[in-house]
Amino acid sequence: MTELLKGKNNRHIVLDILRRSERPATTAEIAEEFASEAGLGSETARLESALTSRFSATLNGLVKQGLVRQASTAEDGRRHLWEISR
Numbered sequence: 001m002t003e004l005l006k007g008k009n010n011r012h013i014v015l016d017i018l019r020r021s022e023r024p025a026t027t028a029e030i031a032e033e034f035a036s037e038a039g040l041g042s043e044t045a046r047l048e049s050a051l052t053s054r055f056s057a058t059l060n061g062l063v064k065q066g067l068v069r070q071a072s073t074a075e076d077g078r079r080h081l082w083e084i085s086r
Helices: 010-020 027-037 041-064
Strands: 068-073 080-084
Touching: 010 027, 010 041, 010 068, 010 080, 027 041, 027 080, 041 068
Parallel strands: none
Antiparallel strands: 068 080
């Protein structure tokens, strides 16, 4: 997991994915998109929880910096939907 993100800027990854997204995204969706772009294939399911946790911490930092905001809550009422602060 650490090797996968080594040399990468989590902030840039998250912001880039959110900028390209056509709608607000959950942390898990951000992790899924990163895994897809990184070509993880069958490893995606195994790493998704760790990626989601890592990106969740990144999102919290971006909220504090005013770069990202919680747009709403997902249909299940438990997960946040994130978007770029405009």
